[in-house]
Amino acid sequence: MSVVQFSAEDGVRGWLHLPARSSGDVILMTHGAGADCNSKLLAAAANAMESAGFVVLRFDLPFRQERRHGPPRFGSAKRDREGIRRAAAAMRDKAGRQGRIFLGGHSYGGRQSSLLLAEEPQAADGLLLLSYPLHPPRKPDQVRTGHFPKLTRPSFFVHGTRDPFGSTEEMKCALELIPAVHAVMEIDGAGHELLSKSGSTELPGRIAAGFQSFISHFA
Numbered sequence: 404m405s406v407v408q409f410s411a412e413d414g415v416r417g418w419l420h421l422p423a424r425s426s427g428d429v430i431l432m433t434h435g436a437g438a439d440c441n442s443k444l445l446a447a448a449a450n451a452m453e454s455a456g457f458v459v460l461r462f463d464l465p466f467r468q469e470r471r472h473g474p475p476r477f478g479s480a481k482r483d484r485e486g487i488r489r490a491a492a493a494m495r496d497k498a499g500r501q502g503r504i505f506l507g508g509h510s511y512g513g514r515q516s517s518l519l520l521a522e523e524p525q526a527a528d529g530l531l532l533l534s535y536p537l538h539p540p541r542k543p544d545q546v547r548t549g550h551f552p553k554l555t556r557p558s559f560f561v562h563g564t565r566d567p568f569g570s571t572e573e574m575k576c577a578l579e580l581i582p583a584v585h586a587v588m589e590i591d592g593a594g595h596e597l598l599s600k601s602g603s604t605e606l607p608g609r610i611a612a613g614f615q616s617f618i619s620h621f622a
Contacts, residue, residue: 417462427499
């Protein structure tokens, strides 16, 4: 594995994973509201994606670059989406001639990635969303699906069966709003963080294999 620090003039900061043999596809991965790009889940997922042949950039959103702890402040979402847009633009030259760019993220990072792609379908070729925060815990009436009907790119969701931000049944129902092809991988017994404290060594590889199989139908 080859992991190098990444820094661009437009403020994109993170870690670049370069596989020994690249498939030509690139995936950007960003973090949830309470974490950064060095979170256990993001690092493990990025390593697995690299092993599967993806060039991977895991990066910090603008709100996390501003302060190292705490959730995003009210009103920062638009700027965070701009950060994702800049990251995708910065990685264009890393894709192969026919390579694709996918936006990925955990929780808040995944939600902002999906909002960006609903607004700007040309920004990337698809989504990998880990623990999409369908609604706040214990508030199932506050669903975050208003943009789902505008998603026109393939979308792959990974969701734990014990996630308080939405049950798998709720997720499957919500995904019917997405007109583009989509799929959900259920992780039995997993919560919002997906990985247990003891760590599930096979889970990141399962996610990478599942995503790779999903996008192979759209080459």
